[in-house]
Amino acid sequence: MNDQSPQKPNWGLTPEELATHKTIFAPDLLEGQRFLITGGSKGMGKAMAFLCARLGAKVMICGRREELLQETQSQAKELIGADIRYRAMSVRDEDQVDALLDETFEEFDGLDTLVNNAGGQYPQNAIDFTRKGWKSVLDLNLNAPWWLMQGAAQRWRDRGAPGHVVSNVAHVERGMPQAAHTCAARAGVIYLSRTVATEWGPLGIRVNCVAPGAIATEGLSDYPPEATQRFNNVNPMFRMGDSWDVAEGVVYLSAPSGDFITGEVLTIDGGMRMWGTVWPAGVPEKFQTY
Ligand SMILES: CCC/C=C/C(=O)SCCNC(=O)CCNC(=O)[C@H](O)C(C)(C)COP(=O)([O-])OP(=O)([O-])OC[C@H]1O[C@@H](n2cnc3c(N)ncnc32)[C@H](O)[C@@H]1OP(=O)([O-])[O-]
Ligand SMILES: NC(=O)C1=CN([C@@H]2O[C@H](COP(=O)(O)OP(=O)(O)OC[C@H]3O[C@@H](n4cnc5c(N)ncnc54)[C@H](OP(=O)(O)O)[C@@H]3O)[C@@H](O)[C@H]2O)C=CC1
Numbered sequence: 019m020n021d022q023s024p025q026k027p028n029w030g031l032t033p034e035e036l037a038t039h040k041t042i043f044a045p046d047l048l049e050g051q052r053f054l055i056t057g058g059s060k061g062m063g064k065a066m067a068f069l070c071a072r073l074g075a076k077v078m079i080c081g082r083r084e085e086l087l088q089e090t091q092s093q094a095k096e097l098i099g100a101d102i103r104y105r106a107m108s109v110r111d112e113d114q115v116d117a118l119l120d121e122t123f124e125e126f127d128g129l130d131t132l133v134n135n136a137g138g139q140y141p142q143n144a145i146d147f148t149r150k151g152w153k154s155v156l157d158l159n160l161n162a163p164w165w166l167m168q169g170a171a172q173r174w175r176d177r178g179a180p181g182h183v184v185s186n187v188a189h190v191e192r193g194m195p196q197a198a199h200t201c202a203a204r205a206g207v208i209y210l211s212r213t214v215a216t217e218w219g220p221l222g223i224r225v226n227c228v229a230p231g232a233i234a235t236e237g238l239s240d241y242p243p244e245a246t247q248r249f250n251n252v253n254p255m256f257r258m259g260d261s262w263d264v265a266e267g268v269v270y271l272s273a274p275s276g277d278f279i280t281g282e283v284l285t286i287d288g289g290m291r292m293w294g295t296v297w298p299a300g301v302p303e304k305f306q307t308y
Contacts, residue, residue, distance in 0.1 A: 029234045029235055029236050029237075029238045029239060030060070030061060030234060030235045030236045030260075030261060031065060031260055031261055031262065033068075033090075033093040033097055034097065036064065036065055036068035036069075036097075036261075036262075037068060037072075037093075037097035037098050039069075039262050041069060041072070041073075041262075041266065042266065043069075043073055043266070043269055043273070044073075045072070045073065045074070046073070046074050047073045047074065047269070047273050048070055048073040048074045048075035048269070048272075048273060049073075049074035049075075050074065050075075050076075051070075051074070051075040051076070051130045051131065051272075052075065052076045052078075052122075052126040052128060052129050052130045052131070052181075053066075053067075053070045053075045053076070053077045053078070053129075053130065053131045053132075053133060053272070054078045054079075054080075054118070054119075054122045054129055054131070054132050054133065054170075055067050055070070055077060055078070055079050055080075055133040055135055056079075056080050056081075056109050056133065056134055056135050056136035056162075056166065057079075057080070057081055057109075057135045057136030057137065058077070058079025058080065058081065058087075058090065058102075058104070058135070059079060059081035059083065059086035059087045059089070059090050059104070060081075060086055060090075060235070060236045060237070061233075061235035061236050061237045061261055062135060062186060062230070062233060062235055062261040062264045062265065063079065063081075063133070063135040063136065063186075064079075064090055064261070065260075065261035065262055065264070065265040066133055066135065066261075066264070066265040066268050066269075067079050067090065067094065067102055068094060068098065068100075068265075069262070069265040069266065069269055070265075070269065071094055071098060071100035071102055072098055072100070073269065075130075076101075076103075076126055077100070077102045077103065078102075078103045078104065078105070078118075078121075078122045078125065078126070079102060079103070079104045080104060080105045080106070080107050080109070080118055080136070081104075081106065081107075081136065082106065082107070082108050083106070084104075084106040087104040087105075087106055088104070090102065090104070091103075091104055103125060105117075105118050105121055105122075109136050109158065109162035109163075109165075109166065110154070110157045110158050110161075110162055112165055115162065115165045115166055115169060116165075116169060118166075119166070119169045119170060119173060123173050123177075128177060128179050128181070129170060129173070129174075129181050130181045130182065130272070131181055131182045131183070131184065131272040132166060132167060132170045132181065132182070132183045132184075133183075133184050133185075133186065133268055133272075134162075134163035134166055134167065134183065134184070134185040134186060134207070135185075135186040136158070136162065137158055137159045137162075137163075137186065137200075138158065138159075138200075138237060138240070139155045139158075139159065139197055139199055139200035140155075140240075141196045141197060141241060141242075141245065141298035141299035142196060142299060143196060143299070144196075144198035144199070147198075147199060151199070152199050155199035155200055155203060156199065156202070156203050158203075159199075159200055159203035159204060159207070160202075160203035160204075160206040160207060163185050163207050163210075164207075164210060167183045167185070167210075167211075167214070167225065170183065171183075171214070171218055171221070171223055174221065174222075174223055175221055180221055180222035180223045181223065182223065182224040182225070182226070182271070182272055182276070183211070183223070183224070183225045183226070184226050184227065184228060184268050184271050184272055185207050185211060185225075185226075185227045185228075186227070186228050186230065186264065186268070187204040187207050187208055187227045187228070187229050187283070188200065188201070188204045188229055188230060189229045189230065189231050189285060189287045189290055189291050190204045190205050190208070190229070191291050192291065192295070194296065195295060195297060196296075196297055196298050196299040197296070197298055204229075207227065208227055208229075208283055211225045211226065211227050211281065211283075212225075212281045215280040215281030216281065219280060224271075224276065224277075224279065224280040225280055225281065226271045226276065226279060226280060226281070226282045226283070226284065227282070227283045227284070228264055228267045228268055228271070228283070228284045228285075228286055229283050229284065229285045229286065229287065230259065230263075230264050230286050230287060231252065231253055231258075231259060231285075231286065231287025231288055231289075231290035231291075231294075231296075232249040232250075232252050232253065232258045232259065232287075232288075232290065232296060233258060233259045233260065233261060233263070233264060233286075234249075234258040234259070234260055234261075235261055241298050242299065242300060244300045245296075245297060245298050245299055245300045248297075248301070249296065251294070252290055252294035252295060252296050253287060253288035253289045253290035253293065253294045254288070254289040254292070254293050254294070255288035255289060257288065258288075259286060259287070259288055263286050264286050267284050267286050270284070271284060
């Protein structure tokens with residue numbers, strides 16, 4: 019994904035930066051805590067994995083490509099001395115989701131935080147979506163996080179040892195032109211989270227979301243350069259966030275700092291919810307008004 023061509027910049031923080039980036043959190047904040055982070059082999063999920071491991075947590079990650087997972091595992095070992103576990107799988111496959119949860123609970127003898135981070139979509143005008151494309155994006159960004167959070171909650175209830183969920187969604191308050199499929203899915207996750215935050219409150223399970231705006235990660239290489247070159251101009255701070263901004267938000271909600279927070283959406287978007295629109299396929303002429 020790290021395409022070096024001038025048209026496609028090399029987005030995201032390097033492993034060395036993830037290993038040394040300053041953090042506001044105490045070094046032993048997550049000592050003994052167990053995290054499952056989906057999509058931890060690059061981008062924001064990798065930053066979350068490094069940060070949690072640096073703070074003392076045991077971390078399991080997953081992703082489709084084993085080589086990226088392996089690379090993340092060895093970088094974490096070499097740079098921060100952490101033993102990150104991984105499973106190569108797709109969260110779009112229900113059986114593989116169950117196997118991932120079983121392996122994680124067994125390996126760690128329980129789980130403290132599930133981070134639903136794996137996700138994504140392709141940019142297209144909604145009028146042209148195929149049914150197959152719609153279902154693929156809904157499977158990845160709505161069904162998979164639901165299977166994961168429900169499966170984790172059942173195991174927490176049955177073991178009498180609760181944990182927490184943080185789902186990485188997106189800023190969707192004003193819709194997301196050229197990404198209506200993901201917008202629908204993420205809105206679904208937000209309202210699922212708000213609903214089960216009430217149902218699962220008595221079980222001791224907290225359920226929250228983080229909602230990033232434009233964040234410079236390797237994932238942006240999947241978008242056309244004519245779209246990504248304006249991603250620094252889609253919020254009133256006139257810059258993109260980085261994966262560390264989101265990783266620290268996830269830790270804030272998972273650690274004791276989040277003990278009285280549930281059903282919440284922590285927006286990390288440099289103000290994009292008030293001003294700015296991503297237009298991931300490029301701004302249509304009619305909308306080129308500023
Ligand atoms: C919003 C801005 C900020 C956000 C940034 C990020 O999220 S960064 C993170 C960025 N990282 C990611 O997003 C990574 C995760 N994303 C993904 O894996 C894919 O976007 C996916 C969810 C569609 C799965 O894809 P897959 O191939 O495994 O799935 P599949 O075989 O099940 O169905 C494929 C069907 O979907 C359709 N279709 C697909 N592409 C296009 C397109 N460009 N054009 C048009 N249509 C497209 C097409 O119908 C196709 O069927 P066909 O014609 O092949 O019979
Ligand atoms: N970057 C941004 O500006 C924004 C991103 N987001 C969302 O935040 C989340 C993280 O984004 P970002 O870090 O940029 O993305 P990246 O594309 O950089 O990383 C995505 C991670 O998810 C994994 N993944 C993708 N599909 C699957 C799958 N089916 N099963 C298992 N793992 C999978 C990838 O590994 P592999 O490909 O090997 O499976 C990778 O580890 C995503 O949900 C994204 O849509 C939301 C708003 C803005």
